[in-house]
Amino acid sequence: MSRELAAWRQLVTADASALLEAADKCDARDVHAVARLRRHWSADHVRVALQLTEARRKAATKFPDHASILLADPAGVEQATSLIVAKHKAKRYRAAGASSVIDLCCGIGGDAMGFRFAGLDVLAVDSDPVRAWMAGCNAGCSTAGADVETIDVAEALIHIDPARRTEHGRIFKLRDTEPAPEVVARLLDRAAGGGVKLSPAVNLNELADALPPGEVEFISENGKLVQTVLWTRPLAQAERRATRIAGEAIHSQQGVPARPPSGPLDRYLYTLDPALERSGLIDAVASPHNLTMPHPQLGLLTGPDPITSPWLTPFELLAEMPWQTKKVKRWLTEHNAGIVEVKTRGKAVDPDRTQADLRGKGDQPFTVFVLRRDRKRIALITRRCV
Structure with missing residues (x-):
């Protein structure tokens, strides 16, 4: 047995409870606090105990009911x-x-x-x-x-x-x-x-x-694309699949990648779940609702009516204009803007800085999309649909 494994195995013994309790209260960045632990336990045991307590804190989101008993290091x-x-x-x-x-x-x-x-x-x-x-x-x-x-x-x-x-x-x-x-x-x-x-x-x-060859599945978890899985032989069920996991709700869309037809911006805009967009199965969701794509690189769908879909987040389009900070700020001020959310793609702008620049003194929330359409930057001023 390696020295490293022996140190980790010691953490599951009854004698380790005091060490783990002390490690949980210790700031690993504080060299004096770590030195105090080493007066009572070996350097190896202190090191792995600090790793374990940090890992358990990190694990709270991924393993909510098991984080406190998980055996892991932070990178793991x-x-x-x-x-x-x-x-x-x-x-x-x-x-x-x-x-x-x-x-x-x-x-x-x-x-x-x-x-x-x-x-x-x-x-x-x-x-x-x-x-x-x-x-x-x-x-x-x-x-x-x-x-x-x-x-x-x-x-x-x-x-x-x-x-x-x-x-x-x-x-x-x-x-x-x-x-x-x-x-x-x-x-x-x-x-x-x-x-x-x-x-x-x-x-x-x-x-x-x-x-x-096999099925390629893209999985998003709470709005973030987390992994791709290649399934082969009996585990493959389709050519392509998008899976959206939000809380306990799971939605899957399978099929052959296809884009919806192009069309001009309409009254409502829809952002796509990242698993759906990455899978290319956009038309499977857009077609039943007669949604079109205003531009292949914008990551948006558009349509005349509000719709509800787990794959789409709806926004009401209020104004479209060339991206000029002062011009957009003026519109927002005239409409009593308060908190302004900024969405962008391809680093068209720095979203954090732009969000701070556009924030107003009013009480109306808005979402501003700053996007590149061909070689020009545009601003789409919207309101989230509740």
């Missing part, structure tokens, strides 16, 4: 799938008739926890024995601290989460993930089917060239 929490997303993914394995899954590159066990909640037997595998141990504790499953290529996945359903972060920072290209795409492809070829957790910003052309 940041990289982990939230429990509600993990439960959603686990349903895919259940629907395929699975009774077990091999979770490769398991990290602290976020996805493994979802699989266990679904009643699946899990083997959680990670090249880092500490992370594998954490996953076993958090998910209550079998583990292996091993290179994923040494695991026999023949005829098994697998899940794999290639690392997208190194000691030098975040990885943005699929080819740089670890294990490499060719290793992931070999594992998928040997397995009965699999799910591959990928970056929300994965290049789809690179994905098509590097990994076997």
Whole structure:
């Protein structure tokens, strides 16, 4: 057993309760406070205890009912799938008739926890024995601290989460993930089917060239795009899917990517859930409501009537004008503006600075879209529809 793993394992013993209580009250940035802890416990034990207490604070959003008992380090929490997303993914394995899954590159066990909640037997595998141990504790499953290529996945359903972060920072290209795409492809070829957790910003052309074909699912959680999943063989159900998770509500849209027809700005504007926009399934939502797209790069739909959809956020369009701060500010002042929300794309403006510049002394809230239409910047002054 490594020294690092031994230090972490000590935290689950009865003797560690006093250390964890003291670590929870300690500011890890205060060298004198840390030194006081080291008078009573070893440097290794103090270090991992401080990591654990910080990780549990970070975990409150992703694991609200389990954060206080989670075994994790801060980076592990940041990289982990939230429990509600993990439960959603686990349903895919259940629907395929699975009774077990091999979770490769398991990290602290976020996805493994979802699989266990679904009643699946899990083997959680990670090249880092500490992370594998954490996953076993958090998910209550079998583990292996091993290179994923040494695991026999023949005829098994697998899940794999290639690392997208190194000691030098975040990885943005699929080819740089670890294990490499060719290793992931070999594992998928040997397995009965699999799910591959990928970056929300994965290049789809690179994905098509590097990994076997399957369904590509984009998942948003509370308005933020959190991951892309490639599903293969029996786990694939469509060509493309967008899934929106907000609280306990889950909405999915599947189909073939298609854009709605173009059209001029109308009375109402709609922003898109990021999973819907990233999936390209925009027309599947727009068409039933006769919505059009004013410009392919603006990320907006428009129509004459207010509609309600979990995929869309509606705004009433009040004015359109070229983007000139003074001109927009004058309009807002004339209409008793108070708090002004600014939305933009492609860094057309600095939203925080512009929001401060436009804020008025009145009591009427407005949302101003500052966008590039072709080479010109425009301002769309709107009011959120309640």
